[in-house]
Amino acid sequence: MSSAIDAAQAAIAEEFALFGDWSERYQYLIDLGRKLPPFPDAWRNEDNRLHGCQSMVWIVAEGDAQRLDFHAASDSAIVSGLIALVLRVYGGGHDAAEIEATEPDFIRAIGLGSHLSPTRSNGLAALLARIRDIARRAQAGERFDPG
Template identity: 70%
Template sequence: MNATATTRAEQAQQEITEEFAFLGDWTERYQYLIDLGRQLPPFPDEYKTEAYRVHGCQSMVWLVPSGDASCMHFEAASDSAIVSGLIALVLRVYSDRPAAEILATEPAFIGTIGLAKHLSPTRSNGLAAMLAKLKGYAAAAGGG
């Protein structure tokens, strides 16, 4: 791949980084996360089952995969406003992508926008658990 070719996941991470660069302090950034979470599409109650639950999160989080190795789609929800915002960011980077791209994409935006330093340990653990489950679904779909 030449240096100018970027994946859609990398492009999404760059856009997230640029959006957060416009926000001043972490009060504004948390509010933006909450606003992003509010924009998630409605999540069907029938998906709020143990089978789709992400363990390792302090709040309740559900992650539902669909599609196949050529294009995986994810729906997710949480009972926490900030975690819902994190979900919105994760879905922008990883949903509607080929499984191989999902597996190859590191969540660089977490460090780039300063999330790693500003999330509580329990939220950081939950975010890591969500990413691990998402990548597990991609691996199971034949992404690697």
């Protein structure tokens, strides 16, 4: 596994350990979501929409098997924060094989799974599945260009 991916997951766990309760953690998620890079309106289309989320979520990838980057956005504050966490782990231009092989251990480490509504849990699972699918497709030779 990539040391950068491991470091990102460890840093997330350390950050969340600083908060005393989940209301503080939710506020931190909201703050993280507000810091997501701008997501062009042209990318907010049905082809890039992530189904399986109650909120509107869009994700695009760029690159190939050697280096994949992800960009995503949501219309929900907490979901945007979840996206920010996922992109921190997987979105840093990692090798597609590393992305596919890396389990999202930060979710368990910060107790996120037991503090999300079922619809948000399903959406997070759908986001992670899409990222892994893109990584598999990149390994099969597909290139991604967000246009």
